Amino acid sequence: MPEFWILIKDIPAGGKEFSFDEPAIWENPIAEFSLPYAIRRPLTAQVFLLAQQDGVLVRGRITGQIAVPCDRCAEDAVIDIDHQFDSFELLPGDDTEDTGDDETIIGPAPDGAGAGMEMGRLLWEEFIVSLPAKPLCASGCKGLCPVCGKNLNDGKCGCDTEQYDPRLAALRGLKVTKH
Ligand SMILES: [Zn+2]
Ligand SMILES: [Zn+2]
Incomplete structure (x- = not known):
């Protein structure tokens, strides 16, 4: 420096x-x-x-x-x-x-x-x-598809992203670990 x-x-x-x-x-x-x-x-x-x-x-x-x-x-x-x-x-x-x-x-x-x-x-x-902790290209940035990695700002990719929603995955994980 x-x-x-x-x-x-x-x-x-x-x-x-x-x-x-x-x-x-x-x-x-x-x-x-x-x-x-x-x-x-x-x-x-x-x-x-x-x-x-x-x-x-x-x-x-x-x-x-x-x-x-x-x-x-x-x-x-x-x-x-x-x-x-x-x-x-x-x-x-x-x-x-x-x-x-x-x-x-x-x-x-x-x-x-x-x-x-x-x-x-x-x-x-x-x-x-x-600097902002989470900088965004635009406030409504859709991010990347967690399945195929496509930039969703460029359009949909057709993947079944619901299954891979990390929040849902975390919930499912919680249910499993409770048993
Ligand atoms: Zn972005
Ligand atoms: Zn995709």
């Missing part, structure tokens, strides 16, 4: 808005994790950062468009990304209390430049949580 550091000392007292349009922020993790995501319209982010005594207030927005496989038929589901987020990133405490190894966004920047924020990871995490 590429790193995009912003040094805490580079955030002016009144806060500052930063823009991120480097494709690598998104393209590299997509490739690294072999995710079936295709960027349709470039993903960009605007993030306002305001340094506080114990951390950094973050207010951001990610926009763009991607295509992912439909949860039912695996054809392209096009997703408009317009994700707004607020967070507060804590400065790492100087106590050595074990808090369960939470990965913090703020840490020492490379080359001893001082404390910084790894914006690449922050933006990637926000992007991931913005």
Whole structure:
């Protein structure tokens, strides 16, 4: 994953808005994790950062468009990304209390430049949580025939799918196991 550091000392007292349009922020993790995501319209982010005594207030927005496989038929589901987020990133405490190894966004920047924020990871995490759990190509997607695999959005296949309805199969299974 590429790193995009912003040094805490580079955030002016009144806060500052930063823009991120480097494709690598998104393209590299997509490739690294072999995710079936295709960027349709470039993903960009605007993030306002305001340094506080114990951390950094973050207010951001990610926009763009991607295509992912439909949860039912695996054809392209096009997703408009317009994700707004607020967070507060804590400065790492100087106590050595074990808090369960939470990965913090703020840490020492490379080359001893001082404390910084790894914006690449922050933006990637926000992007991931913005995605729908079950993306659909269309709200009425009919999915694939469980018998022959035909995409039922292209028309019926003639299979007797009732027998293979997984919900009915589960019910039948329940009845059997009760005996
Ligand atoms: Zn679909
Ligand atoms: Zn079929």
